[in-house]
Amino acid sequence: MKEYWEQQALSQKEAYVADLKAFLAINSIEDMSTATEGKPFGEGVALALEAMLARGENDGFQTKNLEGYAGTIEYGDGEEEVGVLVHVDVVTVGEGWITPPFEPSIRDGKIYARGAIDDKGPALAAYYALKMVKDSGLPLQKRVRFIIGTDEESGWLCMKYFAEHDQVPRIGFSPDSSFPMTHAEKGxxxxxxxxxxxxxxxxxxxxxxxxxxxxxxxxxxxxxxxxxxxxxxxxxxxxxxxxxxxxxxxxxxxxxxxxxxxxxxxxxxxxxxxxxxxxxxxxxxxxxxxxxxxxxxxxxxxxxxxxxxxxxxxxxxxxxxxxxxxxxxxxxxxxxxxxxxxxxxxxxxxxxxxxxxxxxxxxxxxxxxxxxxxxxxxxxxxxxxxxxxxxKSHYVPKDHPVIETLSRVYEEHTGLPAHLLSSGGATYAKIMSAGVAFGPLFPGKESTAHLANEYAEIDDLLKAMAIYAHAIYELAK
Ligand SMILES: [Zn+2]
CATH class of the missing domain: 3.30.70.360 (Alpha-Beta Plaits)
Known part of the structure; x- marks a missing residue:
């Protein structure tokens, strides 16, 4: 299975990079001065959410926009659900950028832009992964819900709204941290x-x-x-x-x-x-x-x-x-x-x-x-x-099936042991009772989230894409 997902991810490279450049060019910093009904966090955040949902619609998924607070892209029709939780808002840019933060620039195999690693790059990789699962035609038992948040960097009102108006999946992952995976988050x-x-x-x-x-x-x-x-x-x-x-x-x-x-x-x-x-x-x-x-x-x-x-x-x-x-x-x-x-x-x-x-x-x-x-x-x-x-804090025990599945997939793709991580910060993973933060940063790689000259390595995003596709399939099959 590993080779199949890797090949699929590699074959997406050109399309993914072009898509990512356009996605990163949207300035999606929360801007309350442009907030209106249906755009609770401003124009830019709304554009990024709509761009993601339009992609889903074009690819034949069922999509939903929850009044601009959150969006969903769905695949499959099982009773049980697997969640993949991402966010499209980004933090402010600060000083010291070599190239403008919303004009993505590729240097040395790295794509530089605000949001490249937190969280638009991985969000789009996880979306491509879902599409790869759909295109594979492999049968699934569970429904997969790709859930897009818009206020992760500020007040998490997006997920509050989502929880009040929709159903939060019990199991799943959020590609908004580091590999192998974070199973405990402090309160x-x-x-x-x-x-x-x-x-x-x-x-x-x-x-x-x-x-x-x-x-x-x-x-x-x-x-x-x-x-x-x-x-x-x-x-x-x-x-x-x-x-x-x-x-x-x-x-x-x-x-x-x-x-x-x-x-x-x-x-x-x-x-x-x-x-x-x-x-x-x-x-x-x-x-x-x-x-x-x-x-x-x-x-x-x-x-x-x-x-x-x-x-x-x-x-x-x-x-x-x-x-x-x-x-x-x-x-x-x-x-x-x-x-x-x-x-x-x-x-x-x-x-x-x-x-x-x-x-x-x-x-x-x-x-x-x-x-x-x-x-x-x-x-x-x-x-x-x-x-x-x-x-509240968040904790998924070591022997939980979600952790066993993700560990197996991660080890198969990287050849590295899936040591479990903990964090003082919080990700969307904590909203799901058995949710973990899973990638996209590989061990030993520098994190530039929230910093000037934020970047993501394109080959790493493609590697993460293969892992996410494999993981979605394993969790939902
Ligand atoms: Zn993030």
């Missing part, structure tokens, strides 16, 4: 911790935290922090100021950090510091500018709620990537350690302090139990939780 706990501003009148030292701003997304490590402080007028002599400047320089040096200290017109001191950005699911890869700045400021003399704010950041959250100080540390065999990212950190004298956390918990632990641990600890620290959002 999330997203709380905002708050404390009101309160400082007793007539305090001795006269230090006050006027404002503190760091980060703007819960799921990213803040790469910049700025704080403005007032300090006591009595003590504000040149010597005291010089001492702070000296300590600040030493601190920056010790932490290999870039920062500045300025005296504002109002005589206040403004501190700013740079960190290193990283995805919130891997906070240990970054340097959190907010907690770092707080660990310096805490050495100065603040009181009451200002001190609490700086203490929470510096004593509890600074480099506490695994939640030890939050009394939440845990791990499991399939998905590793719980992680904590402090993504949005704010203080001002009207609203007090707030800290948005993005906590990712191992796939097999109880979310409720860890929410309770968090609540206890936050209470103990004198803070309050507001705006708590959680999302």
């Amino acid at each position: 999330q706990i997203n709380p905002t911790l708050t404390i009101p501003h309160h400082v007793p009148a007539g305090k001795a030292n006269g230090w006050s935290l006027v404002s503190f701003v760091s980060g703007d997304q819960g799921n990213s490590v803040p790469d910049k922090a700025v704080a403005v402080i007032n300090f006591d007028h009595e003590a504000k002599d040149e010597a005291a100021l010089q001492e702070i400047v000296g300590q600040w320089r030493e601190f920056l040096q010790m932490h290999h950090a870039a920062g500045e200290l300025e005296q504002t017109e109002a005589g206040q001191l403004q501190f700013s510091i740079a960190g290193k950005p990283a995805h919130g699911m891997e906070p240990f890869r970054g340097v959190n500018a907010g907690t770092l700045l707080a660990s310096f400021l805490k050495t100065l003399s603040f009181e009451a709620s200002e001190f609490s704010f700086l203490s929470l950041l510096s004593d509890i959250l600074q480099e506490d990537h695994y939640g030890e100080q939050l009394h939440m540390a845990c791990e499991d065999e399939v998905s590793g350690k719980l992680t904590v990212n402090a993504g949005i950190l704010r203080y001002n004298q009207q609203e007090g302090g707030s800290v948005r956390l993005n906590i990712r918990y191992p796939a097999t632990i109880s979310c409720q139990e860890y929410v309770e641990k968090l609540e206890r600890r936050v209470d103990e620290l004198g803070w309050t939780i507001s705006n708590l959002r959680t999302s």
Whole structure:
């Protein structure tokens, strides 16, 4: 079987590459300014969805557009269903592109464009795979549903809408990750911790935290922090100021950090510091500018709620990537350690302090139990939780037939062992009770998803296409 699917995929090369170029040329970044009825995420996303559905219609499949939120291309008519879940929206482009992100360019066997690997290249490869299965004329027992999402990179409203208006398949895969396959995805706990501003009148030292701003997304490590402080007028002599400047320089040096200290017109001191950005699911890869700045400021003399704010950041959250100080540390065999990212950190004298956390918990632990641990600890620290959002984890056991089938197909095509992977992020696979993220990135290959000069290797996409066709057949036969 392997040779058959490989030959079929290779014979599609020319048509696939031409199709992919046209597909990638559609700018499908979510754009709410052009959103209308039937196009809930804007013009570009709608165009990409329609292009995919038109292809299905031309090839003789049954298709459906769910009011622009999602689309389906169907094959077969069994009771049971196999899902193949893809998305056609892409992230924003950023700086540093060698060729324009929506003018696909092929260099060295790689196709460069926004969406090449995430997820239009693999989505189209999986669609071609479905067409190859249809053209093979091989009999199937199950119905195959190719489901196209449009809001994967933002709010997942597409899949919410789909689940409310259609039926989600129980088994299947999403070609939106890496080979061999991801069978466990962490869940999330997203709380905002708050404390009101309160400082007793007539305090001795006269230090006050006027404002503190760091980060703007819960799921990213803040790469910049700025704080403005007032300090006591009595003590504000040149010597005291010089001492702070000296300590600040030493601190920056010790932490290999870039920062500045300025005296504002109002005589206040403004501190700013740079960190290193990283995805919130891997906070240990970054340097959190907010907690770092707080660990310096805490050495100065603040009181009451200002001190609490700086203490929470510096004593509890600074480099506490695994939640030890939050009394939440845990791990499991399939998905590793719980992680904590402090993504949005704010203080001002009207609203007090707030800290948005993005906590990712191992796939097999109880979310409720860890929410309770968090609540206890936050209470103990004198803070309050507001705006708590959680999302469930996802886990398909090793011995599930879907995993056995996909492993067999993968091993046959690559000659490599199908080690199971876990992830701190989420893919559409988690919507299906037995769904796994399956490819398209092969082991050892660099991932350029969300980066400038995103690319996919054309031969790898064709190899993935053969694997997807084989897998669809094996799951649905
Ligand atoms: Zn994706």
